[in-house]
Amino acid sequence: xxxxxxxxxxxxxxxxxxxxxxxxxxxxxxxxxxxxxxxxxxxxxxxxxxxxxxxxxxxxxxxxxxxxxxxxxxxxxxxxxxxxxxxxxxxxxxxxxxxxxxxxxxxxxxxxxxxxxxxxxxxxxxxxxxxxxxxxxxxxxxxxxxxxxxxxxxxxxxxxxxxxxxxxxxxxxxxxxxxxxxxxxxxxxxxxxxxxxxxxxxxxxxxxxxxxxxxxxxxxxxxxxxxxxxxxxxxxxxxxxxxxxxxxxxxxxxxxxxxxxxxxxxxxxxxxxxxxxxxxxxxxxxxxxxxxxxxxxxxxxxxxxxxxxxxxxxxxxxxxxxxxxxxxxxxxx
Amino acid sequence: xxxxxxxxxxxxxxxxxxxxxxxxxxxxxxxxxxxxxxxxxxxxxxxxxxxxxxxxxxxxxxxxxxxxxxxxxxxxxxxxxxxxxxxxxxxxxxxxxxxxxxxxxxxxxxxxxxxxxxxxxxxxxxxxxxxxxxxxxxxxxxxxxxxxxxxxxxxxxxxxxxxxxxxxxxxxxxxxxxxxxxxxxxxxxxxxxxxxxxxxxxxxxxxxxxxxxxxxxxxxxxxxxxxxxxxxxxxxxxxxxxxxxxxxxxxxxxxx
Numbered sequence: 001x002x003x004x005x006x007x008x009x010x011x012x013x014x015x016x017x018x019x020x021x022x023x024x025x026x027x028x029x030x031x032x033x034x035x036x037x038x039x040x041x042x043x044x045x046x047x048x049x050x051x052x053x054x055x056x057x058x059x060x061x062x063x064x065x066x067x068x069x070x071x072x073x074x075x076x077x078x079x080x081x082x083x084x085x086x087x088x089x090x091x092x093x094x095x096x097x098x099x100x101x102x103x104x105x106x107x108x109x110x111x112x113x114x115x116x117x118x119x120x121x122x123x124x125x126x127x128x129x130x131x132x133x134x135x136x137x138x139x140x141x142x143x144x145x146x147x148x149x150x151x152x153x154x155x156x157x158x159x160x161x162x163x164x165x166x167x168x169x170x171x172x173x174x175x176x177x178x179x180x181x182x183x184x185x186x187x188x189x190x191x192x193x194x195x196x197x198x199x200x201x202x203x204x205x206x207x208x209x210x211x212x213x214x215x216x217x218x219x220x221x222x223x224x225x226x227x228x229x230x231x232x233x234x235x236x237x238x239x240x241x242x243x244x245x246x247x248x249x250x251x252x253x254x255x256x257x258x259x260x261x262x263x264x265x266x267x268x269x270x271x272x273x274x275x276x277x278x279x280x281x282x283x284x285x286x287x288x289x290x291x292x293x294x295x296x297x298x299x300x301x302x303x304x305x306x307x308x309x310x311x312x313x314x315x316x317x318x319x320x321x322x323x324x325x326x327x328x329x330x331x332x333x
Numbered sequence: 334x335x336x337x338x339x340x341x342x343x344x345x346x347x348x349x350x351x352x353x354x355x356x357x358x359x360x361x362x363x364x365x366x367x368x369x370x371x372x373x374x375x376x377x378x379x380x381x382x383x384x385x386x387x388x389x390x391x392x393x394x395x396x397x398x399x400x401x402x403x404x405x406x407x408x409x410x411x412x413x414x415x416x417x418x419x420x421x422x423x424x425x426x427x428x429x430x431x432x433x434x435x436x437x438x439x440x441x442x443x444x445x446x447x448x449x450x451x452x453x454x455x456x457x458x459x460x461x462x463x464x465x466x467x468x469x470x471x472x473x474x475x476x477x478x479x480x481x482x483x484x485x486x487x488x489x490x491x492x493x494x495x496x497x498x499x500x501x502x503x504x505x506x507x508x509x510x511x512x513x514x515x516x517x518x519x520x521x522x523x524x525x526x527x528x529x530x531x532x533x534x535x536x537x538x539x540x541x542x543x544x545x546x547x548x549x550x551x552x553x554x555x556x557x558x559x560x561x562x563x564x565x566x567x568x569x570x571x572x573x574x575x576x577x578x579x580x581x582x583x584x585x586x587x588x589x
Contacts, residue, residue, distance in 0.1 A: 101414075
């Protein structure tokens with residue numbers, strides 16, 4: 001399979017901050033690569049370099065056979081980009097936004113118009129097409145922005161966190177649209193902070209942090225590294241922590257995480273609810289009382305814990321191993 | 334195409350239009366009636382003297398649209414999209430500055446009509462009058478490139494507005510826009526004489542035939558050759574700021 005996107009040794013520094021630290025990547029024709037990482041991992045910087053918006057300090061990249069540094073014009077002819085922020089003009093209507101992009105691609109007046117109408121229809125925006133974008137909801141803006149990336153039907157697409165900030169329903173709708181796009185043969189590089197999103201959409205996932213690759217493979221491969229579901233129990237009494245670890249350790253397939261403050265014990269299991277039931281029965285027999293219990297899917301944070309032994313974005317109280325941490329939101333990328 | 338986008342905005346954001354239209358009317362009326370009575374221009378009417386100055390000041394302020402518009406597009410990431418398209422890299426800037434001309438034509442029309450209502454008349458020939466308007470547009474177009482650079486340089490729309498206010502206000506007041514330069518203290522007088530806004534005003538005033546009879550001939554070269562001096566400034570400004578802005582644009586990228 002031919003690689004449509006290829007990058008070697010990309011390095012980009014902003015002053016002291018190293019955004020990319022020798023990143024290599026390759027995406028073969030007609031496939032989806034999911035670039036997964038927390039805020040500030042270098043995802044957007046990588047996309048900006050591959051879409052000719054930014055020059056790397058060193059390294060090289062080709063997109064659709066054209067060198068991003070030597071022939072950026074040629075690269076731009078074969079790509080569509082939808083950035084992290086819906087880059088649509090609020091004062092224009094949805095239709096006018098798409099028509100304008102078509103004209104800027106030099107599609108000609110008639111083709112731009114037809115294409116704008118087609119895309120509004122595909123993205124379920126026909127009704128809203130005549131209204132100024134400032135009246136749109138967040139999900140509608142994102143759909144319009146995505147439509148903008150598809151105006152010229154480019155063979156290579158870059159979507160930078162396409163669903164960040166969307167409600168779950170809009171997110172699932174958008175996934176459907178993205179899958180349809182790629183089913184028609186496009187090659188796609190997608191960045192995301194959500195493991196679930198990468199699993200849903202990507203053929204290959206690359207986990208990056210601090211501008212470096214820390215894992216690469218198919219979603220299944222990644223799952224074997226990370227483990228499947230998490231069993232999470234909240235103990236009634238902190239005195240039971242060590243005993244519960246001993247009991248639960250018999251059912252989990254990896255290391256347990258303990259949060260002393262919230263009395264939460266978490267561990268990966270394989271086998272779903274039957275295993276959970278057995279584990280609960282064992283806890284009951286041991287006389288350990290529970291406040292809450294559940295199964296949950298691994299998050300980006302679990303991926304980082306499994307792959308690096310560190311949380312995605314360490315908070316101050318997470319320095320000692322075994323503490324549970326939450327991904328801090330809101331830091332700029 | 335991009336100019337059209339900016340013009341649609343006038344229609345969609347009537348607040349801007351109101352500002353564009355009302356502020357010149359307000360200026361003409363304020364100066365005509367508030368200062369008109371107390372400022373005496375020997376041998377002529379202050380209102381006629383004033384119009385050219387207000388025209389010049391307003392078109393220079395019009396250039397702020399370019400700066401503010403570009404800063405907004407940068408903030409929203411729209412420039413990122415444009416830069417990822419296979420289009421001429423200068424199109425965004427040219428479209429932006431070109432749409433300022435349209436704003437200014439509109440503004441000048443409104444101001445001209447208001448001027449006529451308060452008693453201003455063009456006393457020169459039709460062609461001279463047209464040349465006057467042409468000169469105003471040429472200079473304001475050049476100034477749009479300055480604001481384009483500013484817009485790409487600073488982080489937000491608010492900064493553009495504040496910065497341009499701080500520069501444009503003194504620039505348009507330390508000039509012959511509202512008072513004859515002869516009455517200014519010496520340092521300010523020299524500044525005003527060489528200020529391109531003075532020469533634009535002088536040229537327009539002259540072409541409109543609004544220089545009162547008996548006004549002493551200006552002593553400074555720029556005011557003796559106002560049309561030439563204004564055109565030189567316009568060309569020099571474009572020659573410096575168009576390449577600067579384009580270079581800046583090529584590196585411009587939204588930083589989240």
